[in-house]
Amino acid sequence: MRDVIILGSTGSIGTQALDVISRNPDAFRVVGLGAGGGNVALLAEQIAAFRPRLVAVATWDAAKALARALHEAGVGVHEVAVGHGDAAMEALAASPCDVVLNGITGAAGLKPTLATLRAGTTLALANKESLVIGGRLVTSAAAPGQLVAVDSEHSALAQALRAGARGEVRRLILTASGGPFRGRTRDELADVTPDQALAHPTWAMGRVVTINSSTLMNKGLELLEAALLYDVDVDDITVVVHPTSDVHSMVEFCDGATIAQASPPDMRLPIALGIAWPDRVPDASPTYDWSVPRTWSFEPLDDEAFPAVNLARRCGKAAGTAPAVFNAANEVCVDAFCDGRLPYLGIVATVSAVVDEHLAGTAASASGRHVGDDELTVDAVLAADAWARERASELTGTPT
Numbered sequence: 001m002r003d004v005i006i007l008g009s010t011g012s013i014g015t016q017a018l019d020v021i022s023r024n025p026d027a028f029r030v031v032g033l034g035a036g037g038g039n040v041a042l043l044a045e046q047i048a049a050f051r052p053r054l055v056a057v058a059t060w061d062a063a064k065a066l067a068r069a070l071h072e073a074g075v076g077v078h079e080v081a082v083g084h085g086d087a088a089m090e091a092l093a094a095s096p097c098d099v100v101l102n103g104i105t106g107a108a109g110l111k112p113t114l115a116t117l118r119a120g121t122t123l124a125l126a127n128k129e130s131l132v133i134g135g136r137l138v139t140s141a142a143a144p145g146q147l148v149a150v151d152s153e154h155s156a157l158a159q160a161l162r163a164g165a166r167g168e169v170r171r172l173i174l175t176a177s178g179g180p181f182r183g184r185t186r187d188e189l190a191d192v193t194p195d196q197a198l199a200h201p202t203w204a205m206g207r208v209v210t211i212n213s214s215t216l217m218n219k220g221l222e223l224l225e226a227a228l229l230y231d232v233d234v235d236d237i238t239v240v241v242h243p244t245s246d247v248h249s250m251v252e253f254c255d256g257a258t259i260a261q262a263s264p265p266d267m268r269l270p271i272a273l274g275i276a277w278p279d280r281v282p283d284a285s286p287t288y289d290w291s292v293p294r295t296w297s298f299e300p301l302d303d304e305a306f307p308a309v310n311l312a313r314r315c316g317k318a319a320g321t322a323p324a325v326f327n328a329a330n331e332v333c334v335d336a337f338c339d340g341r342l343p344y345l346g347i348v349a350t351v352s353a354v355v356d357e358h359l360a361g362t363a364a365s366a367s368g369r370h371v372g373d374d375e376l377t378v379d380a381v382l383a384a385d386a387w388a389r390e391r392a393s394e395l396t397g398t399p400t
């Protein structure tokens with residue numbers, strides 16, 4: 001029996017994790033839940049169903065609303081301890097258990113990620129942003145085997161890496177669905193709408209990661225995530241477009257062998273493997289019917305229409321605070337696009353402009369200057385994140 005804490009329990013990753021757990025009551029027990037507080041009705045339902053001892057939400061207002069929802073759901077005040085704010089989320093992330101699943105969206109996941117690692121608990125990581133922006137601060141806080149990938153591609157890589165010795169690995173091949181705009185030229189992307197960008201061809205996910213998939217920003221973040229998780233140079237990672245998301249990623253070995261992990265697109269498989277790692281959970285997701293014909297295709301990424309992966313590669317080489325700037329500017333631009341304040345092509349263009357200022361050393365404030373890996377601290381990451389948000393807000397006319 002594994003005691004599990006789920007951060008981001010009301011989101012796409014969180015609800016699928018609870019589905020895995022409810023189907024395997026002898027293997028997992030929920031001891032803590034954390035969420036933003038945007039959906040306290042669902043959180044109260046989850047608390048009533050799974051009976052965790054500890055809960056955290058992002059704000060005091062959310063905690064008050066949750067108290068009312070818990071009363072309506074018949075959960076007594078003494079049955080669960082509810083905290084709120086950053087400190088409560090970090091305390092939850094550091095609470096005793098066997099595994100914490102971080103399914104928070106965005107940079108807000110960084111402190112909980114570090115708190116779990118510093119507590120010595122296994123971290124099943126869906127929140128790629130925390131690893132990407134924290135970089136070596138996160139990887140150096142993790143003991144061998146403590147950081148387990150949940151992102152589908154990185155789970156696939158972990159599975160494929162079991163097939164050979166580290167010294168035998170030649171390169172990683174990261175698959176990308178190509179998103180809803182695969183095949184379009186840059187000009188054909190100018191007028192796309194948020195609804196079109198939210199129509200992912202293969203996965204049902206939260207808003208930010210879905211928009212990021214459409215711009216290929218998600219693949220940029222995943223390139224940096226893979227480099228950090230598996231200690232591979234960004235130039236030794238190839239991105240290839242695979243529209244049906246069956247092959248989740250591949251490892252090429254020195255003898256020419258390529259080992260791929262394939263399964264129908266269903267996050268319950270990598271989530272289950274992530275919280276049970278290194279063991280597999282029987283029937284975590286459906287598999288293929290080989291009695292019907294099927295074709296899997298692969299094509300190169302169009303870097304001109306979708307420059308986000310090359311921008312990420314540049315940030316990966318600069319390292320230090322560059323990935324935090326890349327991510328924070330993108331989070332602002334995704335909101336601006338969804339709110340109708342920024343055209344689609346403005347997302348990557350604005351992120352690129354903010355990254356350029358950061359790396360060129362032309363930022364007006366000291367917190368906008370690049371700090372390298374050698375001097376990287378959590379405060380430097382948070383300062384760069386805040387500067388990039390402010391700069392991207394100025395460039396997109398976002399009220400602050």
Ligand SMILES: NC(=O)C1=CN([C@@H]2O[C@H](COP(=O)(O)OP(=O)(O)OC[C@H]3O[C@@H](n4cnc5c(N)ncnc54)[C@H](OP(=O)(O)O)[C@@H]3O)[C@@H](O)[C@H]2O)C=CC1
Binds near residue numbers: 102204
């Ligand atoms: N969905 C997927 O299939 C995949 C997702 N990922 C990654 O997993 C992460 C989560 O994605 P997804 O589940 O789609 O996102 P969702 O938007 O569906 O869910 C996000 C979750 O985070 C919570 N949250 C938001 N802000 C905070 C905060 N400040 N503190 C604590 N909790 C917070 C939300 O709570 P509430 O809404 O209640 O306020 C919600 O529970 C992302 O990093 C994403 O890139 C990776 C691979 C696949």
Ligand SMILES: CC(=O)[C@@H](O)[C@H](O)COP(=O)(O)O
Binds near residue numbers: 214
């Ligand atoms: C399910 C998952 O892991 C997502 O991060 C997925 O990768 C999105 O798909 P694309 O970014 O390949 O469109």
Ligand SMILES: [Mn+2]
Binds near residue numbers: 152153
């Ligand atoms: Mn992914």
